[in-house]
Amino acid sequence: MKTNNLLSNKYFVAALFLVPALFFALVYLIIPIPLSAYYSLFKWDGIGAMKFLGIDNWAQLFSDTVFWKSVINNFKLVAISLIIQIPIALFLAVLLTRQIKGINFFKTIFFIPMLLSSIAVAFLWRYMYDPTFGLINGILNLVGLGHLTQSWLGDSSIAFYAAAAPIQWRFIPLYMIIFMAAISGIPEQLYEAAEIDGANNWQIFFFVTLPMLRGTVINASVLIIVGSLKYFAMIYALTGGGPNHASELMATYLYTKSFTEMNMGYGSTVSVALFLIALIVSVLFLRFNKKDIRN
Amino acid sequence: MKKSAIILILALLVSTCLVGSVSAQDQITLTLWDIRTASDQVTPALKYAIERFESDYPQVKIDHVPTQNDNYKTKLRTAMSADNAPDIFMTWGSTGLKRYVEANKVYDLTSAIESGWRDNFMPAAMDLGTFSDHVYGVPVTNVAPAYIWYRTDLFEKYGISLPKTYADLKEVVAEFVENGITPFALANKNKWTGSMYYMYLVDRIGGSDALQKAINRTGAFNDQVFVEAGEKIQELVKMGAFPDGVNGLDEDAAQSRMLLYTDRAAMYLMGSWAYGTIKNENADILTKIDFMNFPAVESGQGDPSNLVGTPGDNYYSISAKSEHKEMAVEFLKYLTDEKMGESLIAVGNIPPFQGVGNKIDDPIMKKNYQTVQAAHYIQLWYDQSLPLELSQVHLNTTQALFSLEITPQAAADKMEAAAQEYYGN
Numbered sequence: 001m002k003t004n005n006l007l008s009n010k011y012f013v014a015a016l017f018l019v020p021a022l023f024f025a026l027v028y029l030i031i032p033i034p035l036s037a038y039y040s041l042f043k044w045d046g047i048g049a050m051k052f053l054g055i056d057n058w059a060q061l062f063s064d065t066v067f068w069k070s071v072i073n074n075f076k077l078v079a080i081s082l083i084i085q086i087p088i089a090l091f092l093a094v095l096l097t098r099q100i101k102g103i104n105f106f107k108t109i110f111f112i113p114m115l116l117s118s119i120a121v122a123f124l125w126r127y128m129y130d131p132t133f134g135l136i137n138g139i140l141n142l143v144g145l146g147h148l149t150q151s152w153l154g155d156s157s158i159a160f161y162a163a164a165a166p167i168q169w170r171f172i173p174l175y176m177i178i179f180m181a182a183i184s185g186i187p188e189q190l191y192e193a194a195e196i197d198g199a200n201n202w203q204i205f206f207f208v209t210l211p212m213l214r215g216t217v218i219n220a221s222v223l224i225i226v227g228s229l230k231y232f233a234m235i236y237a238l239t240g241g242g243p244n245h246a247s248e249l250m251a252t253y254l255y256t257k258s259f260t261e262m263n264m265g266y267g268s269t270v271s272v273a274l275f276l277i278a279l280i281v282s283v284l285f286l287r288f289n290k291k292d293i294r295n
Numbered sequence: 296m297k298k299s300a301i302i303l304i305l306a307l308l309v310s311t312c313l314v315g316s317v318s319a320q321d322q323i324t325l326t327l328w329d330i331r332t333a334s335d336q337v338t339p340a341l342k343y344a345i346e347r348f349e350s351d352y353p354q355v356k357i358d359h360v361p362t363q364n365d366n367y368k369t370k371l372r373t374a375m376s377a378d379n380a381p382d383i384f385m386t387w388g389s390t391g392l393k394r395y396v397e398a399n400k401v402y403d404l405t406s407a408i409e410s411g412w413r414d415n416f417m418p419a420a421m422d423l424g425t426f427s428d429h430v431y432g433v434p435v436t437n438v439a440p441a442y443i444w445y446r447t448d449l450f451e452k453y454g455i456s457l458p459k460t461y462a463d464l465k466e467v468v469a470e471f472v473e474n475g476i477t478p479f480a481l482a483n484k485n486k487w488t489g490s491m492y493y494m495y496l497v498d499r500i501g502g503s504d505a506l507q508k509a510i511n512r513t514g515a516f517n518d519q520v521f522v523e524a525g526e527k528i529q530e531l532v533k534m535g536a537f538p539d540g541v542n543g544l545d546e547d548a549a550q551s552r553m554l555l556y557t558d559r560a561a562m563y564l565m566g567s568w569a570y571g572t573i574k575n576e577n578a579d580i581l582t583k584i585d586f587m588n589f590p591a592v593e594s595g596q597g598d599p600s601n602l603v604g605t606p607g608d609n610y611y612s613i614s615a616k617s618e619h620k621e622m623a624v625e626f627l628k629y630l631t632d633e634k635m636g637e638s639l640i641a642v643g644n645i646p647p648f649q650g651v652g653n654k655i656d657d658p659i660m661k662k663n664y665q666t667v668q669a670a671h672y673i674q675l676w677y678d679q680s681l682p683l684e685l686s687q688v689h690l691n692t693t694q695a696l697f698s699l700e701i702t703p704q705a706a707a708d709k710m711e712a713a714a715q716e717y718y719g720n
Binding site for chain 1: 373
């Protein structure tokens with residue numbers, strides 16, 4: 001029978017199973033990109049008539065100081081995340097792949113931040129940051145460091161860093177798990193050989209583990225770079241991009257423009273700019289590291 | 296074996312799709328969106344109305360979807376623009392609702408209103424839901440002006456008397472600061488909270504028509520009155536009238552009221568719903584809570600009986616797309632009937648309905664009711680009365696005033712520039 005033939009064709013079956021995912025990817029990921037580029041040429045409040053503007057939105061974008069501030073904040077977030085998340089995740093991964101008592105307990109504990117929803121984490125930190133009742137200022141006062149207390153989310157000069165902290169806290173476990181998986185894939189013989197050669201723990205880490213993890217670290221870096229460039233959730237929940245745009249990211253800015261100020265045209269312009277920036281940066285980074293991945 | 300498994304999965308998928316569409320035949324479901332989350336004091340009154348409606352109309356189910364205040368505004372705008380509006384939705388009336396009316400997204404309630412329903416409402420409350428003599432939203436929740444709520448015991452303890460004028464207010468602020476108490480509890484991440492100070496100062500300095508003049512372009516948003524209001528806010532900020540990091544605190548997370556509850560702050564400028572909120576959150580403290588009008592500015596033209604707020608607070612409307620408009624109208628009648636009025640009074644609100652005055656026993660609510668009756672003018676919140684393009688500029692510049700990141704003149708100029716762009720002059 002013809003259907004039977006089709007169904008026994010593994011490519012057809014594979015395609016069949018891909019159809020639902022492909023459909024949603026098309027509708028929610030692929031099609032919106034050219035659509036946003038199209039909207040960016042209009043003045044549109046999302047409800048009424050669309051008014052063609054040509055490149056006015058783009059001209060406005062280039063002279064929009066808030067947008068550039070958000071771009072800078074995004075790159076700051078990339079740098080902070082790379083510097084903090086990779087080393088700490090690596091450290092924890094190495095630690096947790098060793099024979100330590102109660103290892104499963106620590107694995108679970110360290111993984112918990114990843115299991116909480118972003119918004120819940122943001123609320124947790126919001127109360128920790130409360131200048132009067134918060135845990136952080138409370139502890140500082142308790143140990144006699146009262147002069148270090150801050151209005152963490154209200155002070156424009158530190159609000160961005162305060163809002164970036166929970167992002168680090170939440171995502172370290174993700175990379176920890178990725179590194180743990182990679183470490184357990186390193187052949188045991190390499191370690192045995194190193195031990196016979198008399199390498200100490202540090203040498204084993206730097207000359208065996210780290211080189212073997214190179215590809216994984218690069219992949220994790222790409223995830224962090226792209227993730228940080230399009231980051232939204234916890235910043236939005238903690239500061240909404242404020243105060244006075246101090247912690248604004250491209251994604252929070254496009255959200256505010258599109259959905260709070262109902263300027264869908266300009267919001268689309270920001271979103272296309274965000275897409276282009278993320279695309280260029282990740283292509284450049286991958287090209288830069290291409291040789292290394294092949295090794 | 297493999298093939299039959301695939302066919303089985305496909306069959307299951309198809310059948311689940313079918314089941315979903317068949318079962319909901321006779322039952323009507325009306326979707327209702329508003330901000331009545333569990334922590335909202337009006338929620339029990341609303342739930343009671345839903346309960347009464349559903350028991351009278353067993354074939355109708357109200358699917359109530361509450362969303363927290365600031366997120367709600369975004370959610371509704373998004374749904375409206377995507378043509379996904381629920382059957383019944385809540386707004387704050389005025390320009391926010393008008394935008395949807397102009398886009399033909401809202402069902403015209405006029406014929407229902409004119410068949411006897413109008414007598415149910417306080418006349419002043421109807422205005423914000425009425426556009427070109429057609430009614431699109433009915434007031435349900437609260438006659439809610441902003442007052443300065445204060446801790447009577449803290450005023451007594453430090454022998455401080457209530458401020459009648461702005462000069463008095465500065466003295467009060469100075470004395471509380473001296474005693475280590477934050478004068479005003481304020482959480483200004485939300486921006487509309489700080490805006491209340493600005494609106495009152497503009498009213499007290501320039502009178503009730505200052506804003507109207509700027510809107511109808513006989514005046515400007517950088518007129519002296521707006522600059523002066525900004526200066527006074529910054530004067531208070533510099534005196535330490537507000538909590539540290541005020542722009543990072545979240546009103547929706549009660550970070551303002553916590554200061555009031557723990558004796559750390561003495562005053563709280565907030566809509567009259569604060570009374571119900573406090574009752575809900577911390578009933579023990581109610582005996583130490585009272586309210587006063589915002590003080591007069593000595594040289595100003597504003598009448599100190601004027602209020603800033605809303606005569607209806609929340610307006611409920613029906614989507615033009617709803618398939619069960621008559622049923623939805625019927626439900627709105629349950630939301631505005633006498634029983635609803637009684638349950639609103641019970642939670643500390645003044646329902647915008649006729650003949651509620653003599654039903655109120657609570658002394659604070661009585662005072663609230665009388666203050667509203669005595670007011671010569673109620674200015675609607677700027678973020679509801681200004682078009683969206685301007686209200687966002689107003690909120691952003693006012694927040695920046697509180698953190699001293701913009702000068703009053705620059706804030707006013709920015710507002711005027713946005714107004715010129717919007718009104719095209």
